[in-house]
Amino acid sequence: MTTTLISGGTVVGATGRGAADVLVDGERIVAVLEPGSELLGAELARSVDRVIDASGKYVIPGGIDAHTHMQLPFGGTEASDTFETGTRAAAHGGTTTIIDFAVQRYGERVEDGLAAWHEKAAGECAVDYGFHQIIGGVDEASLQAMRKLPDEGITSFKLFMAYPGVFYSDDAQVLRAMQVSRETGMLTMMHAENGPAIDVLAEQLVEQRKTDPYFHGIARAWEMEEEATHRAIMLAKLTGAPLYVVHVSAKQAVEQLAWARDHGQHVFGETCPQYLYLSLEEQLGASSEQWGAFEGAKWVCSTPLRSREERHQDAMWQALRTNDLQMVSTDHCPFCMKDQKELGLGDFRKIPNGIGSVEHRMDLMYQGVVTGELTLERWVELTSTTPARMFGLAGRKGAIQPGADADLVVYDPNGRTTIGMPVDAQGNPTGRTHHMNMDHSAWEGFEVDGHVDVVLSRGKVVVEGDEYLGRKGDGRYLKRGLSSYVS
Amino acid sequence: MTTTLISGGTVVGATGRGAADVLVDGERIVAVLEPGSELLGAELARSVDRVIDASGKYVIPGGIDAHTHMQLPFGGTEASDTFETGTRAAAHGGTTTIIDFAVQRYGERVEDGLAAWHEKAAGECAVDYGFHQIIGGVDEASLQAMRKLPDEGITSFKLFMAYPGVFYSDDAQVLRAMQVSRETGMLTMMHAENGPAIDVLAEQLVEQRKTDPYFHGIARAWEMEEEATHRAIMLAKLTGAPLYVVHVSAKQAVEQLAWARDHGQHVFGETCPQYLYLSLEEQLGASSEQWGAFEGAKWVCSTPLRSREERHQDAMWQALRTNDLQMVSTDHCPFCMKDQKELGLGDFRKIPNGIGSVEHRMDLMYQGVVTGELTLERWVELTSTTPARMFGLAGRKGAIQPGADADLVVYDPNGRTTIGMPVDAQGNPTGRTHHMNMDHSAWEGFEVDGHVDVVLSRGKVVVEGDEYLGRKGDGRYLKRGLSSYVS
Amino acid sequence: MTTTLISGGTVVGATGRGAADVLVDGERIVAVLEPGSELLGAELARSVDRVIDASGKYVIPGGIDAHTHMQLPFGGTEASDTFETGTRAAAHGGTTTIIDFAVQRYGERVEDGLAAWHEKAAGECAVDYGFHQIIGGVDEASLQAMRKLPDEGITSFKLFMAYPGVFYSDDAQVLRAMQVSRETGMLTMMHAENGPAIDVLAEQLVEQRKTDPYFHGIARAWEMEEEATHRAIMLAKLTGAPLYVVHVSAKQAVEQLAWARDHGQHVFGETCPQYLYLSLEEQLGASSEQWGAFEGAKWVCSTPLRSREERHQDAMWQALRTNDLQMVSTDHCPFCMKDQKELGLGDFRKIPNGIGSVEHRMDLMYQGVVTGELTLERWVELTSTTPARMFGLAGRKGAIQPGADADLVVYDPNGRTTIGMPVDAQGNPTGRTHHMNMDHSAWEGFEVDGHVDVVLSRGKVVVEGDEYLGRKGDGRYLKRGLSSYVS
Amino acid sequence: MTTTLISGGTVVGATGRGAADVLVDGERIVAVLEPGSELLGAELARSVDRVIDASGKYVIPGGIDAHTHMQLPFGGTEASDTFETGTRAAAHGGTTTIIDFAVQRYGERVEDGLAAWHEKAAGECAVDYGFHQIIGGVDEASLQAMRKLPDEGITSFKLFMAYPGVFYSDDAQVLRAMQVSRETGMLTMMHAENGPAIDVLAEQLVEQRKTDPYFHGIARAWEMEEEATHRAIMLAKLTGAPLYVVHVSAKQAVEQLAWARDHGQHVFGETCPQYLYLSLEEQLGASSEQWGAFEGAKWVCSTPLRSREERHQDAMWQALRTNDLQMVSTDHCPFCMKDQKELGLGDFRKIPNGIGSVEHRMDLMYQGVVTGELTLERWVELTSTTPARMFGLAGRKGAIQPGADADLVVYDPNGRTTIGMPVDAQGNPTGRTHHMNMDHSAWEGFEVDGHVDVVLSRGKVVVEGDEYLGRKGDGRYLKRGLSSYVS
Ligand SMILES: [Zn+2]
Ligand SMILES: [Zn+2]
Ligand SMILES: [Zn+2]
Ligand SMILES: [Zn+2]
Ligand SMILES: [Zn+2]
Ligand SMILES: [Zn+2]
Ligand SMILES: [Zn+2]
Ligand SMILES: [Zn+2]
Structure with missing residues (x-):
């Protein structure tokens, strides 16, 4: 050796x-x-x-990105990074572990979903990888299957309060899954947005011919993130389940998390680099010669980029300092403009949701050290130590x-x-850095x-x-x- | 070597x-x-x-007790542990660093106070020691002297919102001292109780012949700790000073700290083992054959032991978990019953304030690990790692x-x-452990x-x-x- | 004249x-x-x-009971008071106006529901009456119909976040209805309990053979009232709809209302006499010779009676004083034990939900004046003046x-x-008073x-x-x- | 008749x-x-x-202005309206009752202070008048005298947490006076600003040659109003005294009041027209040909005008709607620029504090009805009905x-x-209205x-x-x- x-x-x-x-x-x-x-x-x-x-x-310690979606099928296409290209980009950026999401869709067996993801990843990756399990259909069978996941090394599962008809769980389903979380010690990860309400707003915007990417951010109002976060917290309180809220972007959602934590609940939250640097006005509302107002499609992700004017970014940085948020992941979910983001020309609802950042997380967060937002130690904690401890890798990673x-x-x-x-x-x-399999960068020109x-x-x-x-x-x-x- | x-x-x-x-x-x-x-x-x-x-x-890592008072003159007597006996007891209990408080009294020079404490400690200690500086009289001279303390390795000073006529600073003085804190980066440590109001209540109780130690706890109502904590926080907000509140015991004070921290202020708090285990009803209200209701004098300290019924203890444990409190110190300030605590027979106001615990902090806090209140890692963090980082010993200790x-x-x-x-x-x-220079133990019989x-x-x-x-x-x-x- | x-x-x-x-x-x-x-x-x-x-x-001024359900079909039976008997009982108790709920069920036309209620009430009532409209099925047709209700003198409609499959509206439906509320100025009234989650808990309790009325109160946990209240508030914030939460019983729900009101939202809440006097332990948990543990069925209503130990009652009285709650209605919905409540023998889910109080509201609330909970003026305000102003009867009533x-x-x-x-x-x-059409009184023996x-x-x-x-x-x-x- | x-x-x-x-x-x-x-x-x-x-x-009902200072000696001069001129101006503006403040200074007898004010007012007034009693020196004698005030028709007294050396009470004094409040049912009125801290800030500003009226607003930072408000609330909680906070101007102070009220304390607050319409930037920072930057002296009052940018005004209007504030008074305390405000040329600390508005309150508040901030009923409630009920005039006035x-x-x-x-x-x-005895109007040009x-x-x-x-x-x-x- x-x-x-x-x-x-x-x-x-x-x-x-x-x-x-x-x-x-x-x-x-x-x-x-x-x-x-x-x-x-x-x-x-x-x-x-x-x-x-x-x-x-x-x-x-090598970075740990606890939230990636390599090759995720979404909206009729598939995230453009394979496990090979995505993890190679991760390595370039100093991230040596990813935790990706295996997917069980409604009507499928959890075991099959997991097996499919093992197949996608095995032998392909540049760095070590683990899986969370997305549960897209909570029922008796999947609840049974969930109980066996810890033996497979999967100790967290993700539910969606958004995307009705795709990944959505209603509150009855969330409750039942959280009971398993309580029982097994698995973390409940939550995409906390009120999907049914958001979908109404989105439909109404499209009816009003407000179809540009910018309106993706309007439809997914912060009120609906705050609401779902509160709801998840109360269901977690009722069941005793530990809760981890993914991709927190609204300052009001952070207030909910802080409240729950101060009252002793095991509630955690991550944010992502995009919510620290990018905004509704500047990116979702961007326009370019090539794409016009559709330029903003590059930054369509959910939860959406928030208004700079409303100062959500400041609140995210502060929450990282105060430990009201504990981690920074990327929610890496890359799509090319060509053939992929383009699907949403004329209807923002059809733009595949996602931004690619797995390569740049360590650098973007180090920038927070440079600007005085974070200490050096906190940088390591947010990007590596806490992810390892949060997701059962303590002693090995982080x-x-x-x-x-x-x-x-x-x-x-x-x-x-x-x-x-x-x-x-x-x-x-250009002398610029980008190893992800995308035809553009969401971070173009960031120095x-x-x-x-x-x-x-x-x-x-x-x-x-x-x-x-x-x-x-x-x-x-x-x-x-x-x-x-x-x- | x-x-x-x-x-x-x-x-x-x-x-x-x-x-x-x-x-x-x-x-x-x-x-x-x-x-x-x-x-x-x-x-x-x-x-x-x-x-x-x-x-x-x-x-x-060896324990760091950031709050001790060896040989402190108080109420006409002096804390019974010398630097020799106190630090030896500390060593027995796994504490290898203490930070004691040098005292400047009103009308004295800060330099002289510090020199006196150096003299008391030099050549006497069993383990390493540092000093905070108590500023008992904020004026132009002491403000000037404070600016030089960091060169002496003293990077924190303590003010008292209690004890009018002894250590008390009024808000004008607190404000001026905090401005120095902001300017130099020194931590402002605060004894946060509204002394003037408490002294009225105490006087009225004594007038009503309510003179037992129990009434010490009644006079020092939680409202007056909460209030002073809030006041210190707002003065810190106004000046930009970093604030560290000592011996937090009321759950409502913790709420104030949590609020300030969630809003991004550099505000910190410690609690002590006595506030986690002991109570107004059981200890301050205790009675014995030897001492009758004066038995409670053993536990007269300020802030006082709080009501178990009001569930302050639970709140302290929770705050240690949630990081709304960051550290556990002892406020070690031992007095014997004989000749010392006895001074307050017939008038609780004359009982020297203090409990001796420097020896037992590590064990008492480990008990929290055993009962599931804390993780093993958090035990180390609360008793050693954070104290080192909080008080400028990172890299060397903790x-x-x-x-x-x-x-x-x-x-x-x-x-x-x-x-x-x-x-x-x-x-x-008896097979019991006690190396502090006291004629009794506040923890007698704790297994x-x-x-x-x-x-x-x-x-x-x-x-x-x-x-x-x-x-x-x-x-x-x-x-x-x-x-x-x-x- | x-x-x-x-x-x-x-x-x-x-x-x-x-x-x-x-x-x-x-x-x-x-x-x-x-x-x-x-x-x-x-x-x-x-x-x-x-x-x-x-x-x-x-x-x-004569009392105004803004929440009654005469002849309401529910759970396979019908509330036992007709408009005739119920309003006569109201008159006996000093209530001279009721506002009852016309019902539109899923699949029915709003107009038909309203017409049916007019038919039930016309020519039958002892005192004046108005209607709110229950919307059990929000869709394009009912949204259209709602817009015409103000012309009919109906300026408030009620939605249910509970009772899936019966009256339940999902969040998409709530959102759409609230948009009409915003647009027309109609009040959105909300039954705020998370029905889907509650139904899971209830099902699990029954599976565990916990079938007594007491478990009705366990299944309908306060967390699920708090949650739904928060959700309704955020949907109201998003849409700009005025919101009125009915039958508030949990102190945590009151905190949500207070928060929304302090932040300037048009959010209101009522409580009912049962939540001020009766409790989970004493009434839902009651036992009698005749009925055994099924005695508690007399007090099965939703939201349920809350735990006295958790001090919800105290919080309700306080909220009535602080104006965090603005009104007291009865949610009068009487069922006899014989043939009606009995339907739930062996399964609390089948007990028709409701308590009869329309006759006693004025007296029960006056008792609050006697005990010092309320002033005389506040008694009149809560029972008559505010109901009139809240529901568009100012100048005529109250x-x-x-x-x-x-x-x-x-x-x-x-x-x-x-x-x-x-x-x-x-x-x-017996010399006791009871004119409602019931075979028992929920208030038996109250003096x-x-x-x-x-x-x-x-x-x-x-x-x-x-x-x-x-x-x-x-x-x-x-x-x-x-x-x-x-x- | x-x-x-x-x-x-x-x-x-x-x-x-x-x-x-x-x-x-x-x-x-x-x-x-x-x-x-x-x-x-x-x-x-x-x-x-x-x-x-x-x-x-x-x-x-005729307006009730519960906070005026006719002929108040302050800062070496005296408020320019006599009881004659001031009440006549009040009558012009639709105010038919004033409650003025009799003054007891430190070292004087309460009875003498009151007698002096009776002498000033008797036979002079155009409308009915009552008195609150300012207690400028809490000691045994004044506490005794306070107990007799209700017999004189004086059921409220005012303390100052500001103005050390003039009206200031320390917390021990506040506590003792509040105990009398609790005992007698008299309202404790509080000028809630941390005077000792403010005076340090003011002194430092003057040392830095920041002497313009604008810096009056900087020295009296909102943090010091929020802090004192919280302190007053906690002292009221401890003693059980009912508390009425005068001239609330900071939104954070309102949050404190709202919090206390939601928790059931008898805590009330008034604001004044100046805090609803005028601001630090526009008025205190004003400049004119005649006066230069000293123009702002016209609006020097305490608490000071707050920053428009920080949106305190919006918060005041909202609090009037939500009933977190219950009343609008004027704190009418007029000084002429000539010979009076001029005293502070070169040192803002010497500008007599006060604005004259007794004449315009009803009109200025009616403007809130016109702009949709208030309902017509709320206008009457804030300016007449609540003042009558708050200060013991119900049945006679309001x-x-x-x-x-x-x-x-x-x-x-x-x-x-x-x-x-x-x-x-x-x-x-000019066709403009102004009947107060001043050489300028703080409201010049308001239509x-x-x-x-x-x-x-x-x-x-x-x-x-x-x-x-x-x-x-x-x-x-x-x-x-x-x-x-x-x-
Ligand atoms: Zn997601
Ligand atoms: Zn994701
Ligand atoms: Zn202390
Ligand atoms: Zn100490
Ligand atoms: Zn209901
Ligand atoms: Zn109902
Ligand atoms: Zn004042
Ligand atoms: Zn005044």
Whole structure:
């Protein structure tokens, strides 16, 4: 087995930082050492197979993106990143674990849905991956099947209060599923938007010929996110289920989460980079020469981008600081404009919902450190340590400690990253970064401080500089345990 | 320098745990290692000076008690623990750092107060110690002196909204001091009780011949803690000062803290073991053969023990879980019944305020892990990691990481500790634990799971089993930096 | 036309009281006069047809019960009071106006439902009556029909978030109906309980053989009332609809209402006497020789009686004082034990939901004045003035002023009323009062201060002492205007 | 005695309106009658001494301004309106009762202060007047004296949490005074601003040469109003005292009041026209040719005008609707620019605090009806009915009912009022209205709908059109009873 010493860097964890070397033996971290310790370190550099110089850089646990949708069938098309392309992009961006969503649709067997996702992912991934299970049809059979998921390493399932006729669960179904959550300790993940009400609003907007992407954001009003969040909280209170609300974007929804947490409920929430940086006015309302007002389709996702004027973004950053939100995931769900987003020309309801960000999460969040929104430690906590603890990977992922998988990133705070398509319309190189399988970037032109220099996945260097050194199938399926936060 | 390997234990930190050996070289931790690592560990046991077997036990960072009052002059007497006896008791209980309060009284120079405390402590302590500065008289001179404290390693000062005529600052003074806090980054620590109002209530109770210790708790109504907490928060909001509220005991005060934190203020709070376990009805209202209703004097402290019926204790535990409170300190301020607490016979106002707990904090809080109130990680966070980060000791204390001081505790979860006077009234040994310089214990008869087995202070074993192996002066003064939570 | 002078009493209104005579000419009040005024009053007593001596008594506007269900088909049976018997009982109790609910069921035309209710009531009533419209099936046709209701004098409609398969509207339907509410100014009345979730809980309880009436209260958990109340509020916020929540019983639901009102929404709430006096433990959990644990069936209503221990009752009284609740109605919906409540023997879900109280509301609420919960003025406001203003009867009902209908009650504060069946099981007279068409009383044995002495309905004395002097058909249909509170 | 019939108008009360004639016999209302009632009214017009035609107009109870300061000594000068000039201006504006503040200064006897105010007012007033008592020095003697005030018809006293060295009470004093409030049922009125903290801020601003009137508003930060409001609430909670907070201007203070009220405390609040219309930016920050930046001195009052940008005004209007605030008073405290406001040239702290509005309150608030902020009924409630009930004048003032004092206003909704100095700088008439004894108007140029046509004070017409028909001494001292809201 290969041995590696990452030396000279500043190791950063969720609660502190310090100068330390990290020794990797095979796939795991075996020691964290004082640099130049007479006792151990002096000879170490010579005895290991490889030394990575991290001087002047941060050494952090690999990122964990707990919310991705590779190859998700949606709205008559399929998310454009395969497990291969998506996880490779993730690796480029310093994310060494993803947790994707296996899907059970109404009328299907949960076991079959899960098997299908295993098939999609097996042997394809660049980094380790786990699954949450989407339950699109709560009934006796699926409730039974859910009880067996923990044995499969799946300790969280997702319900939708939106998308009637697709993934939607009504409150009776939510209640029954939450009872299983309470009983098994599995986390209930919730897409919290009042779908039936939103669909009425959307239909009425279309009837009024308000069909541009911008109206996607109008139809999905914050009131309907706040409402569904409150409802999920009360159903969780009634059943005793632990609840994790995905892609929180409205400040009023955060208030609901804060209220529940302050009253002792096991309620958690994530937000995504898009809700921290992008807005209804600027992106959903964007217009371009190529696409006109349909330009905004690039940023159609649900929950939608919120109004900058209403200051939701500020509230999200604050909630990340106050721990009213505990994590940042991407909800990576990429669609190309061509043939995919285009399906919604003339009717925003038909635009496939999703934004691709799995590659850029670590950089975008590090920007929050640069601007003073977050501390360095909180950056690591939000992107890696808490995701690992939240989703049953503690001890293996999310922290630099002996015995943990050697998923490590050497991050250069003095580096610089410009996001965008590497080649412009004229075919000229732009010097921008984008490895996801999309024909555009939702983050085109974003320039941020910081750069992912080296990425190790279970001890193997998979990215160095901007070069991908790994290969398809490096990533393994992760059987997850129960959440550390639910006990 | 001595080298020590603590092997076979489970290392516990604020965000996780794992099997790991800890290597100590001289005063510092130099490595955290996978047990039995072929690369390093195999030979290590033979090469170090000493191996401590921690199999089946937890290895945790030494406790940090950020609120003690050794030798504090109060009410015409002086707290009964010297720096020598108090820190030795701390060591017995797994606490390897204390932060005590130097006192400036009205009319004195801050510099002189600080110098006096240095003199009391220097060469006396069993474990490392730092100082906060009590400012009992805010005026131009003291404000000037406060600005120089960070150079002395003192990065926090305490004000009192209670005790008019003794330590009390009025709102004008609080405001001015908080402006210095904002300017320098020093933490404002606050004793948040409305002293002027409380003193009226106390006077009226005594006039009504309600003089027993129980009425100490009646006079110091929760409304007056809530009120002062709110006031401190608003003054902090106005000035931009970071605020740390000491000895929080009322659930309504916690609501105020939660509100401020959710709104983005840098506001923090500690509670103490007495507010988690003891109550107005049971302790302040206690009666004994020896003392009659004056028995309650043993538990006269401020803020007071609260009503169990009103469920403040439950709220404190919950707040420790939800992080609405961030730390547990003791407010250790011991007085003997004889000659000290006795001063208040016939008038509860004259009972010296304080309870001694510095020795038992780690065990009492571990009991919260046993009963399911806290996770193991949260125990470490509340008692060590957060105190270090809060008070400018990050990197040195509070975490087991290379480069940090080797303040370590081997904690036996299967052990058992019974607190109380080691010898009974008849002179027979009781098998109970109590090393503080008091003639009684506020915790007499408390039996808890868990036991402090070995304690290292900067690499030196100072406690083993129940034996003290260190000596006076082992502990050094800690120059503290600014809080990690204020930036 | 008959002229009447009510002389010597204390006229009580919502904002004050005073000694005054009330002069009635035909159906209307024509003057309120200083007693013995030289200018007018001196000769008046001799010139009118009738003088009613109200010395030592209160003269109040007749009660308005804005929530009754005469002859309501429910659960395979029909509420036992006809418009005839129910309104006669109302008159006995000092209530001179009821607003009943016409019903449109799913699949029926709104117009037909309304016509059916007109038919039931016309020519039958002892006192004036109006209708709200229940919309059991929101669709294009019913939405169209709703827009015409104000022309019919119906300016409020009721939706149900409970009772799936019977009256239930899903959120899409609620949203559409609320849009009509916004557009027309009609009040949206809401039965706010999460029916789909409750039905799951009820089913599970029955599966566990928990079939007694008590479990009706367990299944309909307060969390599900709080949740639905919040949801209704947010849908109202989104649409701009004015919202009136019926039969509020959970203190947490009141918190939601208070929050919405403090934030400027037009949100209102009523509670009922049963939620002020009766409880889960004492009534729903009651047991008797005759009925065993099925005794509790007498008090099965929805929302259910709440736990006394959780102190919902106290919260309701407080909310009536603070105006977080604005009205007291009865939700009068009587069923006999025999043949009706009995349907639920062995399965609480089959017990017809409802309690009969239309007769006793004024007395039960006056008891709140006696016990100091309410002021005399607030009693009148809650039972008459606000109902009139809320439901578009201002100027005609709810206040003693010239031009208003002469619906008047002479109320004896020194009288006494004992509620219960007038004849006991052995056929002996009990001296108790009960005129509703039921074989039991939900208020059996309640003794309260105060007594309804004389009742005038549009100038005609319909009750004197305990004698009914009116006749079937005295009561006329009231075309109501828009709410005074929505503008 | 003179008899008067006000005929053909719409009588408006707090809970409704209706066409009615009002019959006045001597000083009192003796009847409210249906216009043209055959029974009574037909001959009435001929038999009374005088008929006032109110066709097309509102007939409302005379306004009650519960917060005025005639001839108040303040900052080395004295409020410029005498009881004569001030009450005459009040009459012009439809206000027929004022409640002024007698002053006890520190070191003086309460009895002497009260006697002095009686002397100032007796025989001078145009309308009826009562007194609150300012307690500027709480001590044993004044506490004793307070207990006797209700016998003098004074049932409310005011404390100041601001103005240290002048009127300031510390929390110990507030507590003791509130205990008397609880004991006697007197209302505690509170000037809720943290004076000691504000004075530090003001001093620092002046040191920084920020001496313009604008900085008065900066020094008196909303945080210090919110804080003091919360403190007053908690002291009231502790003592059980009913609390009335004067001149509320910060939206955060309203939140505190709302919170206390929703939790059942007897807590009330008033705001003033200036906080509804004027702002920090526009008025305090105003500049003029004559005065430069000192122009803002015209609007220096405490609490200060708040930032329009922060939307305090909107919050005040909303609170008036939601009843989180219950009344509108003026805090009339006029000072001329010449010789008075001028004292603060170069130091805003020396500007006498106060604005004159006693004349314009009814019109300014009616403007809220015109713009849709308030209903007509709420206008009457806020300006007359609630003040009467709040301050122990129910039955006599605040409502049009038999037996009440005939304080009546015929208000023309189609009229128009332009406020301002009647003669311009060149001596030309402006057609504007201003009868207060000031050399400027805080409301210069305000044009509002509505006009006070006729004003009756205890049956006597004192204003007709713009003519004053009464005379000095018409107004009598009102012995007030306890508040209707405290029982
Ligand atoms: Zn989703
Ligand atoms: Zn998603
Ligand atoms: Zn303290
Ligand atoms: Zn202390
Ligand atoms: Zn209902
Ligand atoms: Zn009903
Ligand atoms: Zn004031
Ligand atoms: Zn004033």
